Amino acid sequence: MFSLLSGCFEFMLRKEELHILIVGLDKAGKTTLLERLKTLYTDVPGLEADKVLPTVGLNLAHFEALGTPLLCWDVGGASGLRGIWSKYYGECHALVFVVDAADRQRLEEAKLALDRALGDRDLYGAPLLVLANKHDCEGAASPAEVAEVFGVGKLPDARACSVQAVTARTGEGVKPAVQWLVEHIKKSQRPELIRRRMLAQ
Numbered sequence: 001m002f003s004l005l006s007g008c009f010e011f012m013l014r015k016e017e018l019h020i021l022i023v024g025l026d027k028a029g030k031t032t033l034l035e036r037l038k039t040l041y042t043d044v045p046g047l048e049a050d051k052v053l054p055t056v057g058l059n060l061a062h063f064e065a066l067g068t069p070l071l072c073w074d075v076g077g078a079s080g081l082r083g084i085w086s087k088y089y090g091e092c093h094a095l096v097f098v099v100d101a102a103d104r105q106r107l108e109e110a111k112l113a114l115d116r117a118l119g120d121r122d123l124y125g126a127p128l129l130v131l132a133n134k135h136d137c138e139g140a141a142s143p144a145e146v147a148e149v150f151g152v153g154k155l156p157d158a159r160a161c162s163v164q165a166v167t168a169r170t171g172e173g174v175k176p177a178v179q180w181l182v183e184h185i186k187k188s189q190r191p192e193l194i195r196r197r198m199l200a201q
Helices: 002-013 030-041 082-091 104-118 143-150 174-187 190-200
Strands: 018-024 058-065 068-075 094-100 128-133 161-165
Touching: 018 030, 018 082, 018 104, 018 174, 030 058, 030 068, 030 094, 030 128, 030 174, 058 174, 068 082, 068 174, 082 104, 082 190, 094 104, 094 174, 104 143, 128 143, 128 174, 143 161, 161 174, 174 190
Parallel strands: 018 068, 018 094, 094 128, 128 161
Antiparallel strands: 058 068
16 A cells, blocks of 8 residues: 555656657757757767767657756658658657757758648647757857748747757757746646647557
């Protein structure tokens, strides 16, 4: 009886883990971002940028930010791998789209990939954080330019959106981005939608 009550008490006090899906084109810096998150938020430092290899499948990171447990999924962004993104839409609380702001020639390709993702109903209501990575590089597009190309702020559905500049290699801008993400997930209806979906299964 004690173990049953103890288990119920532990379950009630357990913090809800938020799932963050990190996607974007290949070479945008998604895995470098994931490794930087490990360094910033855990006791085990992530890989340095020059040790990061292209993602073929999935990379994971568990950490806590603002008192909230997070599980981040970093999914490969090569054209042949983008089809697997949708497997994670139904369970993610927010979408992080990483774009190489220094590679202006691929901004339109990145926009098309994001549009395709946002068109999936399984992502309904998930806050969207677009990270303009490599903003320290000469000639990199500003967050305002990325927002204009991507049409952020003009999306038809009611979801929280933000475009922020980061440098995943150094961690610049990453903590404010994570803070925005956690705060807006908690304000959104997304956690309740996911709970209902899980109960219905």
